[in-house]
Amino acid sequence: MMFEKLTDVGKQFRLKGQFYAYDTIKNGNINSTYKVTYKEDDGSLKSYIIQKINTSVFHNPEDIMENIDHVTEHIREHYPDEISLHFHHTADGKNYMYDDDGSFWRVMNYVDSITFDTCDDLAIISATGEAFGHFQMQLADFDGSILHETIPEFHNTHNRLDKLFDDVAANKLGRNESCEAEIEYISAVRYKAGQLSERYSNGDFPVRVTHNDTKANNVLFDRITKRPLVVIDLDTVMPGMAMYDFGDAVRFICNTAAEDEPDVRRVYFDTSKFRAFCKGYLGAVHGALTKDELDSLVLATFSITIELASRFLDDYLTGDKYFKVNYPGHNLIRTRTQIQLAKDIMRKHEELEWIVEETIKEHR
Ligand SMILES: Nc1ncnc2c1ncn2[C@@H]1O[C@H](COP(=O)(O)OP(=O)(O)O)[C@@H](O)[C@H]1O
Numbered sequence: 001m002m003f004e005k006l007t008d009v010g011k012q013f014r015l016k017g018q019f020y021a022y023d024t025i026k027n028g029n030i031n032s033t034y035k036v037t038y039k040e041d042d043g044s045l046k047s048y049i050i051q052k053i054n055t056s057v058f059h060n061p062e063d064i065m066e067n068i069d070h071v072t073e074h075i076r077e078h079y080p081d082e083i084s085l086h087f088h089h090t091a092d093g094k095n096y097m098y099d100d101d102g103s104f105w106r107v108m109n110y111v112d113s114i115t116f117d118t119c120d121d122l123a124i125i126s127a128t129g130e131a132f133g134h135f136q137m138q139l140a141d142f143d144g145s146i147l148h149e150t151i152p153e154f155h156n157t158h159n160r161l162d163k164l165f166d167d168v169a170a171n172k173l174g175r176n177e178s179c180e181a182e183i184e185y186i187s188a189v190r191y192k193a194g195q196l197s198e199r200y201s202n203g204d205f206p207v208r209v210t211h212n213d214t215k216a217n218n219v220l221f222d223r224i225t226k227r228p229l230v231v232i233d234l235d236t237v238m239p240g241m242a243m244y245d246f247g248d249a250v251r252f253i254c255n256t257a258a259e260d261e262p263d264v265r266r267v268y269f270d271t272s273k274f275r276a277f278c279k280g281y282l283g284a285v286h287g288a289l290t291k292d293e294l295d296s297l298v299l300a301t302f303s304i305t306i307e308l309a310s311r312f313l314d315d316y317l318t319g320d321k322y323f324k325v326n327y328p329g330h331n332l333i334r335t336r337t338q339i340q341l342a343k344d345i346m347r348k349h350e351e352l353e354w355i356v357e358e359t360i361k362e363h364r
C-alpha cells in the first residue's frame, strides 16, 4: 500500500532509477516522513525524503511551498558549496503534488545525518545555535517581506496579550478564580512583554526570514563529527523578528524541566546552556544582525516565554481548544511552567545580557 503510494509519488517527481526500499522516519511530530531509496542505472543507491504534509495543521500548503522555494533557492544560489535542502519539481514545475486522495506531497534530498530530540550536551546545544545562526546569516540579505505570512500574526505578542485580557474580562467558563496569580503576573509584565512586537509592527526592526520552530531536532548533524549540517523543517518559515527565533530556541533548550512539569520548583533557565547556545548562534550570525536586534535578544526570550504562557492560559480560560490536553487543567500547568521560566529569566537577566555582550566581543 505505502510502497505503491511512494512509488507513485516518486514517479511524479521524476526520481531516477528503480524504487529499491523505503523506511518510515518516526521522530517528526507533524508530517509523515519517509526515506526512499532508488537504484540508479549504474547500480548506485540514492536516497530522498518524501513527506506527506499534515494539512489539518497546515491549511495553506501551497503558500508554504512557495516560501520554501524562495528560501531554499536563495541559499542554494548563494552557498552552492554547502549542504542545503533541495526540493524536487514535478513535470509541471511545482515543488509539491496532490494525490488522488487529496493528500499533499513533496520530495527533497536526503542528508545522511542524525538528529537529537532532547539534549543536555553543551557542544550539541552550541552546534544547534550555530545552525540557526548560520541560517539567519544566509538569509540576511533576503527580503523577508516577500514571504507569505502563513500563520498571520504568529508572534504578535501584544495582540495575543490583548486577546488574553479580553477573555479574562469575559470569564466565559468561570475559570478565572483558579488562576488569579497567573493573570496578575501576566498583567504586571504585559507592557514589557509586548514591547518588541509593538516596535516591530511600527517598523523599528528589519523584517527577517524566521524559522519559527527552532528545536534541536530540526537540525541535521553529521553522524561522526556531530557538526551541524543543515536546518530543516521549513514549514513555518515566515517574515518576522530574528530575535524571536533566538528567544524561542533558548526558551525551550534552557528549560530544566518539561513544558508541563507540575512541580514548578524544577523549572529553571539554565545559564550554561544559554551560554553554549549564544556561543554557536552569535558566532555564526556574526554581523548579520543590527545592534538593536542584538540588544533585544534577552528581552525577546522573556517576551516569547510570556507569549506562550498567555496562549496556554487563554486556551485554559476558553475551553482547551487549541493545545491538546491530557487532563483537566493541563494548560494551566503549562502556563505555570512558562511563568516560572519567565521569572527566572527576569531574575537572571543581567547575567544573560552580560553573556550576550561577552560572546559578541569574542566574535568581533
Ligand atoms: N532532508 C532530510 N534528510 C534526512 N533526514 C531528514 C530530512 N528531512 C527530515 N528528516 C528527518 O525526518 C524528521 C522529520 O522531518 P521534519 O521536516 O522535521 O518534519 P516534522 O514537521 O514532522 O517535524 C527529522 O527530524 C529528521 O530526522
Ligand SMILES: [Mg+2]
Binding pocket: 028, 029, 217, 218, 233
Ligand atoms: Mg521537525
